[in-house]
Amino acid sequence: MLNKKNWIFILFISLTTIIGIYYFYKRQTHLRYQDPEKLLSEVKTYFMNVAGSYILNETIAYKDSTDNNNIVFQGGITTQHNGKLTYYDFFADAKTGEIIDIIECD
Numbered sequence: 001m002l003n004k005k006n007w008i009f010i011l012f013i014s015l016t017t018i019i020g021i022y023y024f025y026k027r028q029t030h031l032r033y034q035d036p037e038k039l040l041s042e043v044k045t046y047f048m049n050v051a052g053s054y055i056l057n058e059t060i061a062y063k064d065s066t067d068n069n070n071i072v073f074q075g076g077i078t079t080q081h082n083g084k085l086t087y088y089d090f091f092a093d094a095k096t097g098e099i100i101d102i103i104e105c106d
Contacts, residue, residue, distance in 0.1 A: 033059065034097040036073050043077060043090050043099060051085060052078040059094045064101060072100060 002010075040055040055075030062072040072091040079086050087105040092098065 033071075033094040034073075034092070036075075039073055039092045039097055040075055042097070043075065043092065043102075046099075046102070047077055047079050047088070049080045050077060051080045062091050062100065064091075070100060071095065076105075 036055045036057050040053055044050050044053060053076065055073055057073075059071045060074055062070050062074075064070060070091075071094045073094055075090050075092070077088045077090065079088070088102055089105055090102045091100045093100055
């Protein structure tokens with residue numbers, strides 16, 4: 001038969017386990033990256049007459065103008081203006097989905 005001391009011990013172990021599981025679940029959901037295809041669709045809305053686009057599914061480290069290192073997805077957009085193609089590279093934060101930089105290529 002379980003006495004009061006054993007019940008308190010079982011309750012303590014159970015609560016510790018539940019709190020640990022909750023902590024690791026929240027940590028894993030925080031570390032997940034955004035869907036690259038959704039990011040590409042969002043970037044396409046910034047441009048008109050999109051002729052082509054791509055996004056790399058692997059993350060890279062990117063240092064922005066304020067010397068912050070970010071984990072980003074890199075991609076590119078090709079647009080057509082007056083019969084001329086223009087190429088852009090973009091960098092989107094992998095965790096938040098925020099567009100960090102769009103660069104026009106030569």
